[in-house]
Amino acid sequence: MKLCPREIEKLVLHNAGYLAQKRLARGLKLNSTEALALIATQIVEFVRDGNKTVAELMSIGRELLGRRQVLSAVPHLLETVQVEATFHDGTKLITVHNPIARENGNLELALYGSFLPVPSLDMFIENKEDSIIPGELKSVDGSVILNAGREAVSLKVVNNGDRPVQVGSHYHFIEVNPYLTFDRRKAFGKRLNIASGTTTRFEPGESKSVVLVSIGGNKVIRGGNNIVDGPVNDSNCIAAMEAVTTRGFGHKDDENAREGITGEDYSLTKVIPQEEYANKYGPTVGDKIRLGDTNLFAKIEKDFAVYGDECVFGGGKTIRDGMGQSCGHHPDHSLDTVITNAVIIDYTGIYKADIGIKDGLIASIGKAGNPDVMTGVSDNMIVGANTEVISGEGFIVTAGAIDCHVHFICPQLVYEAVSS
Secondary structure, rough: OOOOHHHHHHHHHHHHHHHHHHHHOOOOOEHHHHHHHHHHHHHHHHHHHOOOHHHHHHOOOOOOOEEEHEEOOOHOOOOOOEEEEEEEOOEEEEEEEEEOOOOOOOOHHOOOOOOOOOOHHOOOOOOOOOOOOOOOOOOOOOOOEEEOOOOEEEEEEEOOOOOOOEEEEEEEEHHOOOEEEEEEHHHHOEEOOOOOOOOEOOOOEEEEEEEEEEEOOOOOOOOOOOOOEEEEEHHHHHHHHHHHHHOOOOOOOOOEEEEEEEEOOOHOOEEEEEEEEEEEOOOOOOOOOEOOOOOEEEEEEEEEEEOOOOOOOOOOOOOEOOOOOOOOOOOHHHHHHHHHHHEEEEOOEEEEEEEEOOOEEEEEEEOEEOOOOOOOOOOOOOOOOOOEEOOOOOOEEEOOOOOOOOOOOOOHHHHHHOOO
């Protein structure tokens, strides 16, 4: 056989999934790993049958197991299942959100293709006791104001193009698609007043009002469509508007634009519940997290993040050229690696911060990002083009040790030591 590494991993997945099926068939409640393996394995098998679409499989993935077929903490731990599989028209990613969504699963589907007997639902006794949720997050009541104290303006934007345009939170708004028509002069030096890492979508022909806020930090614009390349000042604004006219970017003066300061003018202020903030970026000041499945809770004492200017990696990331990622700093002055929005527990306290790594060592702890557009970025925590990013949201970072045999002479011990 000629198997690539991905195919070998699929065989391991199948073995884990089949083991989970055998345990399910004899009436055992599955743990998180077993439930994940079973759902992913069955999705791959359904893809192999070749008669179901991605949308159908996303729906089926939520039918396989119910709360009575898994241990009590699993529905809280297993939020998403993602698996790649090859359809007739290519490889696609199937994402199943909240896979444990029913009281009882469809056990015939869960055991499809295994030729194992389908157990009676009576074998799975409902656990009526209050269960501990490992890693549970308890947010305080209240809300978080994003980008507080900044100049803001509300502008009407019209999409005159024939396709949707999606704009990220930290994209310099004057640089957006030329088919978006709005007052670009008032948008100079500003970006969307939305949660960091999220986007606003403009459908073809749609007209909507958006709130823009001034960029933070040193207020230097780089990247985008290169309408502006330099600091936010009057001379660059004049040059930018000349470029807008010359290059045919949509522009229309907005005499009805509302201007003010965020936090003072409620209509221009973006506020989100603290629980929602914690789910996006990790717990913040006052929030508590359960340590494992114990009755110990850690309370966040300090948060180095600037609300609205968080470094976010992944879909909708702010760590892009000219936004959360600097394009004007030498690699020597940028981090090699940054871990974003991690909860840190050490002898100094319990706090949330970005962790900067340089030359293999932790160089700094604080607020990372691009000082040209972000407020509060530490001097030695610049994210550059060569910076590797690790998402730390939802994770605890603490000093640790490796548990290993005193001799440590066998290479295989490394895997056991690290996994411990």
